[in-house]
Amino acid sequence: MRAVVCRDWRPFEELEFEENLPEPELQPGQVMIRVGAVGVSFATNLVVSGKYQRKPPRPFVPGTEVAGTIAAMADDVEGLEIGQKVMSFVDWGGMAEKVAIWSGQIYPLPEGMDFGEGIPLLSSYGTSYGALHLRARLEPGERVLVHGAGGGVGLAAVELAKAHGATVIARAGTPEKRDWLRERGADHVLDSRADSFKQDVLDLTDGQGVDLVYDPIGGDVFHESLRALDRGGRLLTIGYASGTIPEIGANLLLVKDISVMGFNWGTYWGWSPNDERVRFSPVRARVMEALTRLYQEGAIHPRVHATYPLERYREAWADVRDRVSVGRVVIAP
Secondary structure (H helix, E strand, O other): OOEEEEOOOOOHHHOEEEOOOOOOOOOOOEEEEEEEEEEEOHHHHHHHOOOOOOOOOOOEOOOOEEEEEEEEEOOOOOOOOOOOEEEEEOOOOOOEOEEEEEHHHEEEOOOOOOHHHHHHHHHHHHHHHHHHHHHOOOOOOOEEEEOOOOOHHHHHHHHHHHHOOOEEEEEEOOHHHHHHHHHOOOOEEEEOOOOOOHHHHHHHOOOOOEEEEEEOOOHHHHHHHHHOEEEEEEEEEOOOOOOOOOOOOHHHHHHHOOEEEEOOHHHHOOOOOOOHHHOOOHHHHHHHHHHHHHHHOOOOOOOEEEEEEHHHHHHHHHHHHOOOOOOEEEEEO
């Protein structure tokens, strides 16, 4: 089996490509997936660099979001079929030709969807749907500011907010990304390379500010976003692509009567498939059903920026690292 391997903590581009590796052993309750697509993200680099919350035992194969075809199943697995197209999260192991996954975490790939599109549906749209609906309780007509709107979770947040009847202000750094956001229905599109955005947001909202901020960036963007909120507004902290985790001055929350909340989609998949509390998560199932329905209705359009073969994994990471991608970058083992 061919795979990308992390033998010691290092940047993603320094990982090793190896051949003739043994296939994963199929354990009871598991399904073997022939990987058709696996996602690459900033989080992937954090994991292999040893900077993520969880540190896999080395050596390991990175890659947590996979879509592919069922190649084999343990004898005790029910409700799935050999040859079925599916998608799932896995602790690690996705950047290989095959990966073994606990059967309870596998969901059918929607009809008509290719493997690459399954990666953003599973991860980016899952994150954004959970954040907007489960945590922030987004209401139709509310004003939403989306940072990093040209990236995977940002694009998903724009589409999902619009599908729910919100007014969306999206920020992105390149003309191509901003044009795509307008096509996807963003009401206002701002250049994220500008030094400041607070005044632009206030001008677009008659001086009031927005009801909700979706922030996968952190750093200075987080702090200015607090000041771009209307009274009673909420800020979703989703990630820290800036590399800086912000600290909150609680006095501002009090003075403006605003809230800051986090959302971690991984919580609903469990830090490990052995976590009994999430083996049959009704929340996870509800989100996946909602996203499948929205896709089939044409309300959302998962976008893949580029697909690379396994041996060109460094090029895939460069697209993510340099922020040139519009949507998700995937590897097709």
